[in-house]
Amino acid sequence: MIDFHTHPVLVREVVGRDEALLRVVREVFKIGNTLQPLETFHLQMDAAGIEKAVLLPIDCSTSKGCQIFSNEQVADLCQMSGRFIGFGSVDPHKKAVIDDLERAVNDLGLRGLKLSPPTQEFYPHDKNLAYPIYERAQNLGIPILFHAGMSWEPQVKAKYGQPLYLEDVASDFPDLKIIIAHFAWPWVLEAAMLALKYPNVYIDTSCLYFDNPVDFLAYVMKEQIPLSLIEKSLRHKIVFGSNYPRVEIRKMAEAIRRLGLTKGCLELIFRDNALRLLGEVSV
Protein backbone atom coordinates (compact mmCIF):
# COMPACT_ATOMS: atom_id res chain seq x y z
CA MET A 1 0.00 0.00 0.00
CA ILE A 2 1.22 3.46 -0.92
CA ASP A 3 0.65 6.92 0.51
CA PHE A 4 0.96 9.21 -2.51
CA HIS A 5 1.09 12.51 -0.62
CA THR A 6 3.47 13.16 2.28
CA HIS A 7 5.90 15.92 3.21
CA PRO A 8 9.11 15.14 5.14
CA VAL A 9 9.00 18.53 6.84
CA LEU A 10 9.28 17.24 10.41
CA VAL A 11 12.03 14.65 9.90
CA ARG A 12 14.55 15.55 12.59
CA GLU A 13 17.54 13.94 10.89
CA VAL A 14 17.26 16.51 8.07
CA VAL A 15 15.34 19.53 9.36
CA GLY A 16 16.92 19.46 12.81
CA ARG A 17 20.36 20.00 11.27
CA ASP A 18 19.37 22.86 8.98
CA GLU A 19 18.25 26.07 10.69
CA ALA A 20 17.28 27.74 7.41
CA LEU A 21 15.11 24.78 6.41
CA LEU A 22 13.50 24.73 9.86
CA ARG A 23 12.58 28.39 9.44
CA VAL A 24 11.06 27.62 6.02
CA VAL A 25 9.08 24.74 7.50
CA ARG A 26 7.73 26.96 10.27
CA GLU A 27 7.11 30.17 8.32
CA VAL A 28 6.47 29.19 4.68
CA PHE A 29 5.08 25.66 4.82
CA LYS A 30 3.58 26.64 8.18
CA ILE A 31 3.58 23.69 10.48
CA GLY A 32 4.32 23.98 14.17
CA ASN A 33 4.53 20.41 15.41
CA THR A 34 7.63 19.01 17.10
CA LEU A 35 10.32 17.51 14.86
CA GLN A 36 10.28 13.73 14.91
CA PRO A 37 12.88 11.06 14.23
CA LEU A 38 12.63 9.25 10.91
CA GLU A 39 11.47 6.24 12.89
CA THR A 40 8.22 8.04 13.73
CA PHE A 41 7.49 8.47 10.01
CA HIS A 42 7.96 4.73 9.53
CA LEU A 43 5.81 3.93 12.57
CA GLN A 44 3.06 6.21 11.27
CA MET A 45 3.16 4.22 8.02
CA ASP A 46 3.16 0.92 9.93
CA ALA A 47 0.15 2.00 12.00
CA ALA A 48 -1.76 2.67 8.77
CA GLY A 49 -0.64 -0.49 6.98
CA ILE A 50 1.27 1.62 4.45
CA GLU A 51 4.44 0.19 2.92
CA LYS A 52 5.74 3.13 0.90
CA ALA A 53 5.25 6.88 0.87
CA VAL A 54 5.77 9.50 -1.83
CA LEU A 55 7.83 12.45 -0.52
CA LEU A 56 6.94 15.84 -1.96
CA PRO A 57 9.13 18.98 -1.94
CA ILE A 58 8.20 22.43 -3.28
CA ASP A 59 10.70 24.63 -5.09
CA CYS A 60 9.39 28.15 -4.52
CA SER A 61 12.72 29.92 -4.96
CA THR A 62 11.28 32.83 -6.94
CA SER A 63 7.94 33.30 -5.18
CA LYS A 64 9.08 32.68 -1.59
CA GLY A 65 12.86 32.74 -1.79
CA CYS A 66 13.25 29.19 -0.57
CA GLN A 67 12.73 25.50 -1.18
CA ILE A 68 10.48 23.48 1.08
CA PHE A 69 12.97 20.63 0.87
CA SER A 70 15.37 20.49 -2.05
CA ASN A 71 15.46 17.66 -4.56
CA GLU A 72 18.81 16.64 -3.10
CA GLN A 73 17.35 16.43 0.41
CA VAL A 74 14.51 14.24 -0.88
CA ALA A 75 17.03 12.02 -2.66
CA ASP A 76 19.08 11.79 0.56
CA LEU A 77 16.00 10.67 2.48
CA CYS A 78 15.29 8.03 -0.16
CA GLN A 79 18.84 6.78 0.39
CA MET A 80 18.16 6.59 4.13
CA SER A 81 14.95 4.59 3.70
CA GLY A 82 13.84 2.21 0.99
CA ARG A 83 10.25 2.95 1.98
CA PHE A 84 10.28 6.38 0.35
CA ILE A 85 9.50 7.28 -3.26
CA GLY A 86 11.02 10.66 -3.98
CA PHE A 87 9.44 13.29 -6.18
CA GLY A 88 11.28 16.43 -7.24
CA SER A 89 10.09 19.98 -7.63
CA VAL A 90 11.25 22.73 -9.99
CA ASP A 91 10.64 26.46 -10.06
CA PRO A 92 8.74 27.39 -13.25
CA HIS A 93 10.09 30.95 -13.04
CA LYS A 94 13.73 29.82 -13.29
CA LYS A 95 15.54 29.83 -16.62
CA ALA A 96 17.26 26.55 -15.85
CA VAL A 97 14.03 24.80 -14.99
CA ILE A 98 14.40 22.05 -17.58
CA ASP A 99 17.97 21.34 -16.50
CA ASP A 100 16.74 21.11 -12.91
CA LEU A 101 14.02 18.68 -13.94
CA GLU A 102 16.39 16.46 -15.89
CA ARG A 103 18.88 16.45 -13.04
CA ALA A 104 16.16 15.51 -10.56
CA VAL A 105 15.07 12.54 -12.65
CA ASN A 106 18.24 11.39 -14.37
CA ASP A 107 20.85 12.14 -11.69
CA LEU A 108 18.92 11.97 -8.42
CA GLY A 109 16.55 9.19 -9.45
CA LEU A 110 13.39 11.05 -8.45
CA ARG A 111 10.28 9.49 -9.90
CA GLY A 112 7.80 12.28 -10.32
CA LEU A 113 7.33 16.02 -10.09
CA LYS A 114 5.47 18.10 -7.53
CA LEU A 115 4.21 21.50 -8.56
CA SER A 116 2.26 23.82 -6.31
CA PRO A 117 0.93 26.64 -8.50
CA PRO A 118 -0.45 28.57 -5.48
CA THR A 119 2.88 28.46 -3.62
CA GLN A 120 4.95 28.96 -6.75
CA GLU A 121 2.59 31.65 -8.07
CA PHE A 122 1.87 30.57 -11.60
CA TYR A 123 -1.20 29.48 -13.47
CA PRO A 124 -0.92 25.83 -14.51
CA HIS A 125 -2.11 26.56 -18.04
CA ASP A 126 0.58 29.24 -18.61
CA LYS A 127 2.06 28.16 -21.91
CA ASN A 128 5.28 30.17 -21.55
CA LEU A 129 6.15 29.24 -18.01
CA ALA A 130 4.76 25.77 -17.56
CA TYR A 131 4.34 24.03 -20.89
CA PRO A 132 8.06 23.34 -21.41
CA ILE A 133 8.06 21.54 -18.04
CA TYR A 134 5.07 19.42 -19.03
CA GLU A 135 6.58 18.54 -22.36
CA ARG A 136 9.82 17.39 -20.75
CA ALA A 137 8.01 15.49 -17.99
CA GLN A 138 5.89 13.74 -20.60
CA ASN A 139 9.05 12.74 -22.49
CA LEU A 140 10.69 11.54 -19.28
CA GLY A 141 7.59 9.49 -18.50
CA ILE A 142 7.10 10.90 -15.00
CA PRO A 143 3.80 11.96 -13.40
CA ILE A 144 3.17 15.48 -12.11
CA LEU A 145 1.29 15.98 -8.87
CA PHE A 146 -0.32 19.41 -8.70
CA HIS A 147 -1.41 21.05 -5.51
CA ALA A 148 -5.01 22.07 -6.16
CA GLY A 149 -7.60 23.85 -4.06
CA MET A 150 -7.08 25.52 -0.72
CA SER A 151 -3.66 25.77 0.91
CA TRP A 152 -2.89 26.40 4.57
CA GLU A 153 0.35 28.16 3.67
CA PRO A 154 0.17 31.88 4.51
CA GLN A 155 0.23 34.42 1.65
CA VAL A 156 -0.70 31.65 -0.81
CA LYS A 157 -3.69 32.24 -3.06
CA ALA A 158 -6.17 29.55 -4.03
CA LYS A 159 -6.84 31.27 -7.35
CA TYR A 160 -3.80 29.48 -8.82
CA GLY A 161 -5.14 26.16 -7.59
CA GLN A 162 -8.42 25.94 -9.46
CA PRO A 163 -8.48 22.52 -11.10
CA LEU A 164 -10.19 23.74 -14.24
CA TYR A 165 -6.87 25.32 -15.30
CA LEU A 166 -5.55 21.77 -15.58
CA GLU A 167 -7.97 20.92 -18.37
CA ASP A 168 -5.74 22.57 -20.97
CA VAL A 169 -2.77 20.62 -19.60
CA ALA A 170 -4.61 17.30 -19.62
CA SER A 171 -5.84 17.91 -23.13
CA ASP A 172 -2.57 19.23 -24.59
CA PHE A 173 -0.39 16.55 -22.96
CA PRO A 174 -2.42 13.35 -23.21
CA ASP A 175 0.53 11.14 -22.29
CA LEU A 176 1.38 13.14 -19.17
CA LYS A 177 -0.05 11.61 -16.01
CA ILE A 178 -1.55 14.31 -13.80
CA ILE A 179 -2.53 13.94 -10.16
CA ILE A 180 -4.85 16.58 -8.72
CA ALA A 181 -3.96 16.78 -5.03
CA HIS A 182 -6.28 17.33 -2.07
CA PHE A 183 -9.33 16.45 -4.21
CA ALA A 184 -8.93 20.13 -5.20
CA TRP A 185 -11.14 21.05 -2.28
CA PRO A 186 -13.43 22.96 -2.43
CA TRP A 187 -13.59 22.36 -6.22
CA VAL A 188 -14.33 18.67 -5.82
CA LEU A 189 -16.85 18.40 -8.65
CA GLU A 190 -14.48 20.06 -11.10
CA ALA A 191 -11.68 17.67 -10.12
CA ALA A 192 -14.03 14.70 -10.48
CA MET A 193 -15.12 15.95 -13.88
CA LEU A 194 -11.53 16.11 -15.10
CA ALA A 195 -10.70 12.64 -13.80
CA LEU A 196 -13.91 11.33 -15.34
CA LYS A 197 -13.20 12.79 -18.77
CA TYR A 198 -9.42 12.62 -19.18
CA PRO A 199 -7.68 9.23 -19.03
CA ASN A 200 -4.47 10.91 -17.80
CA VAL A 201 -6.01 12.70 -14.80
CA TYR A 202 -6.01 11.25 -11.29
CA ILE A 203 -7.01 12.60 -7.88
CA ASP A 204 -5.42 12.10 -4.47
CA THR A 205 -7.44 11.92 -1.28
CA SER A 206 -5.28 14.14 0.91
CA CYS A 207 -7.89 16.66 1.95
CA LEU A 208 -8.86 17.76 5.42
CA TYR A 209 -10.04 21.30 6.00
CA PHE A 210 -12.47 21.04 8.90
CA ASP A 211 -13.94 18.56 11.39
CA ASN A 212 -11.90 15.32 11.35
CA PRO A 213 -10.76 12.83 8.69
CA VAL A 214 -13.78 10.52 9.02
CA ASP A 215 -16.39 13.27 8.79
CA PHE A 216 -14.56 15.41 6.26
CA LEU A 217 -13.80 12.64 3.78
CA ALA A 218 -17.35 11.36 4.11
CA TYR A 219 -18.56 14.88 3.30
CA VAL A 220 -16.28 15.17 0.25
CA MET A 221 -16.66 11.67 -1.14
CA LYS A 222 -20.29 10.97 -0.21
CA GLU A 223 -21.95 14.40 -0.26
CA GLN A 224 -19.99 16.70 -2.56
CA ILE A 225 -19.96 13.83 -5.02
CA PRO A 226 -21.79 10.50 -4.68
CA LEU A 227 -19.72 7.57 -3.49
CA SER A 228 -21.02 5.58 -6.46
CA LEU A 229 -19.08 7.93 -8.75
CA ILE A 230 -15.88 6.71 -7.13
CA GLU A 231 -16.93 3.09 -6.84
CA LYS A 232 -18.11 2.77 -10.43
CA SER A 233 -16.45 5.44 -12.57
CA LEU A 234 -13.34 6.72 -10.76
CA ARG A 235 -12.13 3.51 -9.10
CA HIS A 236 -9.04 3.52 -11.35
CA LYS A 237 -8.41 7.26 -10.93
CA ILE A 238 -8.13 7.84 -7.16
CA VAL A 239 -4.96 7.36 -5.11
CA PHE A 240 -4.64 7.41 -1.36
CA GLY A 241 -2.78 10.42 0.01
CA SER A 242 -2.63 11.53 3.63
CA ASN A 243 -0.86 14.90 3.53
CA TYR A 244 1.19 13.74 6.54
CA PRO A 245 2.26 15.43 8.78
CA ARG A 246 -0.67 17.83 8.51
CA VAL A 247 -2.72 14.71 9.21
CA GLU A 248 -1.70 11.36 10.69
CA ILE A 249 -1.50 8.67 7.99
CA ARG A 250 -3.41 6.12 10.05
CA LYS A 251 -6.32 8.50 10.60
CA MET A 252 -6.67 9.28 6.90
CA ALA A 253 -6.35 5.62 5.95
CA GLU A 254 -9.01 4.68 8.50
CA ALA A 255 -11.32 7.38 7.16
CA ILE A 256 -10.98 6.05 3.59
CA ARG A 257 -11.56 2.48 4.74
CA ARG A 258 -14.78 3.52 6.48
CA LEU A 259 -16.39 5.19 3.47
CA GLY A 260 -18.17 2.03 2.42
CA LEU A 261 -16.18 1.33 -0.75
CA THR A 262 -15.77 -2.29 -1.84
CA LYS A 263 -12.59 -4.22 -1.08
CA GLY A 264 -11.64 -4.20 -4.74
CA CYS A 265 -12.03 -0.43 -4.99
CA LEU A 266 -9.97 0.09 -1.83
CA GLU A 267 -7.16 -2.05 -3.24
CA LEU A 268 -7.10 0.16 -6.32
CA ILE A 269 -7.04 3.35 -4.25
CA PHE A 270 -4.43 2.16 -1.76
CA ARG A 271 -2.11 0.34 -4.16
CA ASP A 272 -2.83 -0.47 -7.79
CA ASN A 273 -3.57 3.03 -9.07
CA ALA A 274 -0.39 4.36 -7.46
CA LEU A 275 1.68 1.57 -8.98
CA ARG A 276 0.25 2.38 -12.40
CA LEU A 277 1.10 6.07 -11.97
CA LEU A 278 4.64 5.13 -11.00
CA GLY A 279 4.95 2.89 -14.03
CA GLU A 280 5.35 -0.25 -11.96
CA VAL A 281 2.38 -1.96 -13.58
CA SER A 282 0.86 -1.44 -17.00
CA VAL A 283 -2.70 -0.17 -17.54
Added chain:
Amino acid sequence: MKIILQKMEVQSRKGQELIDLTPQVERAVRESGVREGVVNIMTLHTSSGIVVTEGLPCLEMDVLDHLERLAPDEGDYYHNRYLEIDGRLGFNAGAHLRSVIGGIQAFFPIEGGEIVKGSRQRIYFAEYDGPLARTCCIQILGQ
Protein backbone atom coordinates in the same frame (compact mmCIF):
# COMPACT_ATOMS: atom_id res chain seq x y z
CA MET B 1 19.53 19.41 48.97
CA LYS B 2 19.94 18.07 45.46
CA ILE B 3 17.52 18.92 42.65
CA ILE B 4 18.16 16.83 39.54
CA LEU B 5 16.16 17.08 36.32
CA GLN B 6 16.44 14.49 33.56
CA LYS B 7 14.66 14.66 30.23
CA MET B 8 14.02 11.37 28.50
CA GLU B 9 12.73 10.63 24.99
CA VAL B 10 10.10 7.92 24.71
CA GLN B 11 9.25 6.55 21.26
CA SER B 12 5.69 5.29 21.13
CA ARG B 13 4.91 2.80 18.38
CA LYS B 14 1.11 2.71 18.29
CA GLY B 15 -1.85 5.07 18.36
CA GLN B 16 -2.42 4.24 22.00
CA GLU B 17 -0.18 2.27 24.33
CA LEU B 18 1.27 2.11 27.81
CA ILE B 19 5.06 2.05 28.02
CA ASP B 20 6.60 0.91 31.31
CA LEU B 21 9.06 3.54 32.54
CA THR B 22 9.68 1.95 35.97
CA PRO B 23 13.22 0.71 35.21
CA GLN B 24 14.28 4.11 33.89
CA VAL B 25 12.86 5.91 36.94
CA GLU B 26 14.49 3.46 39.37
CA ARG B 27 17.82 3.85 37.57
CA ALA B 28 17.57 7.66 37.66
CA VAL B 29 16.94 7.55 41.42
CA ARG B 30 19.88 5.20 42.04
CA GLU B 31 22.22 7.28 39.88
CA SER B 32 21.17 10.53 41.59
CA GLY B 33 22.71 9.45 44.88
CA VAL B 34 19.67 10.86 46.70
CA ARG B 35 18.94 8.76 49.82
CA GLU B 36 15.90 10.61 51.18
CA GLY B 37 13.58 12.68 49.02
CA VAL B 38 10.99 12.50 46.26
CA VAL B 39 10.84 11.74 42.57
CA ASN B 40 8.36 13.30 40.15
CA ILE B 41 7.67 11.91 36.70
CA MET B 42 5.88 14.10 34.18
CA THR B 43 5.09 14.06 30.48
CA LEU B 44 5.61 17.29 28.54
CA HIS B 45 2.72 16.61 26.15
CA THR B 46 -1.00 17.30 26.48
CA SER B 47 -2.06 14.26 24.46
CA SER B 48 -0.12 11.77 26.58
CA GLY B 49 0.00 10.95 30.27
CA ILE B 50 1.67 9.23 33.18
CA VAL B 51 -0.35 6.53 34.92
CA VAL B 52 0.41 4.05 37.69
CA THR B 53 -1.18 0.63 37.71
CA GLU B 54 -0.39 -3.04 38.11
CA GLY B 55 2.00 -4.36 35.49
CA LEU B 56 -0.29 -6.75 33.67
CA PRO B 57 -1.00 -6.68 29.93
CA CYS B 58 -4.71 -7.19 30.59
CA LEU B 59 -4.84 -4.12 32.83
CA GLU B 60 -2.83 -2.09 30.36
CA MET B 61 -5.51 -2.84 27.76
CA ASP B 62 -8.34 -2.15 30.23
CA VAL B 63 -6.90 1.23 31.19
CA LEU B 64 -6.62 2.33 27.56
CA ASP B 65 -10.03 0.90 26.63
CA HIS B 66 -11.71 2.60 29.58
CA LEU B 67 -10.14 5.98 28.84
CA GLU B 68 -11.16 5.56 25.19
CA ARG B 69 -14.75 4.92 26.31
CA LEU B 70 -14.69 8.04 28.49
CA ALA B 71 -13.07 10.21 25.83
CA PRO B 72 -13.37 8.62 22.38
CA ASP B 73 -11.42 9.88 19.40
CA GLU B 74 -14.60 10.63 17.56
CA GLY B 75 -16.91 13.19 19.05
CA ASP B 76 -18.48 16.55 18.42
CA TYR B 77 -15.48 18.41 19.80
CA TYR B 78 -14.84 22.15 19.51
CA HIS B 79 -11.20 21.20 18.96
CA ASN B 80 -12.05 19.82 15.48
CA ARG B 81 -10.83 22.94 13.71
CA TYR B 82 -7.79 24.55 12.14
CA LEU B 83 -5.15 25.59 14.66
CA GLU B 84 -3.02 28.51 13.52
CA ILE B 85 -0.20 27.58 15.90
CA ASP B 86 0.14 24.09 14.40
CA GLY B 87 -0.72 24.80 10.77
CA ARG B 88 -3.11 21.86 10.83
CA LEU B 89 -6.40 20.71 12.26
CA GLY B 90 -6.62 19.71 15.90
CA PHE B 91 -8.95 16.77 15.68
CA ASN B 92 -7.38 14.93 18.63
CA ALA B 93 -9.54 16.23 21.45
CA GLY B 94 -10.12 12.65 22.62
CA ALA B 95 -6.39 12.24 23.22
CA HIS B 96 -6.21 15.52 25.13
CA LEU B 97 -9.18 14.54 27.28
CA ARG B 98 -7.69 11.12 28.07
CA SER B 99 -4.58 12.96 29.19
CA VAL B 100 -6.65 15.18 31.48
CA ILE B 101 -8.53 12.21 32.93
CA GLY B 102 -5.51 9.95 33.35
CA GLY B 103 -3.17 12.67 34.57
CA ILE B 104 0.25 13.77 33.40
CA GLN B 105 2.44 13.06 36.41
CA ALA B 106 3.24 10.71 39.26
CA PHE B 107 5.07 11.22 42.53
CA PHE B 108 6.92 8.73 44.74
CA PRO B 109 8.92 9.10 47.94
CA ILE B 110 12.56 8.01 48.06
CA GLU B 111 13.82 6.22 51.14
CA GLY B 112 17.25 4.68 51.58
CA GLY B 113 18.10 5.46 47.95
CA GLU B 114 15.12 3.50 46.57
CA ILE B 115 11.65 4.44 45.34
CA VAL B 116 8.91 3.72 47.86
CA LYS B 117 6.10 2.07 45.92
CA GLY B 118 3.78 -0.89 46.12
CA SER B 119 5.14 -4.18 44.85
CA ARG B 120 2.54 -4.24 42.05
CA GLN B 121 2.83 -0.61 41.04
CA ARG B 122 4.40 0.23 37.70
CA ILE B 123 4.95 3.70 36.25
CA TYR B 124 3.73 4.01 32.68
CA PHE B 125 4.04 6.59 29.96
CA ALA B 126 0.59 6.65 28.36
CA GLU B 127 0.47 7.42 24.64
CA TYR B 128 -2.94 8.60 23.49
CA ASP B 129 -2.09 9.96 20.02
CA GLY B 130 0.94 8.14 18.65
CA PRO B 131 3.16 6.97 17.21
CA LEU B 132 5.37 9.87 18.27
CA ALA B 133 8.69 10.59 19.91
CA ARG B 134 7.75 12.12 23.27
CA THR B 135 9.65 13.74 26.10
CA CYS B 136 9.23 12.95 29.79
CA CYS B 137 10.86 14.60 32.80
CA ILE B 138 12.14 12.85 35.86
CA GLN B 139 12.90 15.28 38.68
CA ILE B 140 14.55 14.08 41.87
CA LEU B 141 14.65 16.25 44.99
CA GLY B 142 16.39 15.24 48.23
CA GLN B 143 19.67 14.56 49.93
